[in-house]
């Protein structure tokens with residue numbers, strides 16, 4: 443566990459849950475008696491055939507704190523992420539964390555090097571090397587899992603992966619947009635048949651048009667499910683606070699915008715009325731012979747143009763005010779909708 447420096451600042455190494463760094467030997471892991479039971483429990487549940495999702499729910503129900511919380515307590519790692527958050531965040535396990543624990547050979551007592559490789563010496567991007575190329579040093583520290591349990595769990599994981607791939611539904615179809623260019627993302631498969639989504643503008647027009655933005659199905663699935671579970675938990679704990687939070691980000695700004703819009707709308711409507719009166723008076727003057735033909739047409743054109751401009755302003759500003767109102771309704775509807783679920787265990791297609 444090498445310590446890391448970022449911008450010259452020391453960052454405490456993130457030690458896998460269940461272990462701590464031996465104070466006498468900086469690079470050696472020793473079992474952390476305070477947290478090792480969590481790792482053992484996760485492997486035991488997995489060995490009994492629990493999937494990552496069911497494991498998450500079990501841990502949350504039993505109020506087992508997540509690794510990030512332990513790290514924040516023990517090493518002061520990112521303590522701010524728990525500040526002002528609902529209590530439930532401490533127990534909010536996600537399937538990525540659990541899957542990573544279940545597949546981390548560190549719990550077998552091995553240290554694995556070269557899992558990650560730099561894309562090139564110039565690039566900061568890292569890519570994952572194929573498993574065959576990893577360098578494995580066995581028995582570098584005390585294992586938390588025995589070989590038998592490990593193999594059993596890996597078997598379960600692999601059979602789950604296969605069955606999921608066979609009937610992977612198109613649950614994200616039409617819902618994904620490229621963050622850079624705004625085009626939609628379309629599904630594609632890698633050589634080994636795992637699904638990912640990439641920018642359609644990039645796939646159609648190459649790197650001149652956009653860059654290779656892509657996301658794997660598994661990562662996206664885990665992230666979306668995790669976010670929904672988080673929001674459901676948060677809404678259940680305090681509905682009003684969440685509604686407030688959803689609205690607040692744009693609220694202040696919108697408040698002054700709304701006031702300005704309403705003022706502008708009123709002014710335009712008032713002037714519109716004045717023009718109507720002017721037209722009526724002009725017509726009367728023309729009839730009475732107080733206004734000659736030439737002046738009458740000139741003024742008509744002038745007022746007609748102003749009238750059209752005002753109509754346009756009234757239309758745009760009214761629509762904007764309507765939208766702002768709809769945004770509040772949307773947030774309310776969303777909070778109502780998510781509350782209809784008692785738990786969110788999987789994502790399914792809308793149709």
Ligand SMILES: [Zn+2]
Pocket residue numbers: 620621622623624625641642643644652653655
């Ligand atoms: Zn793009």
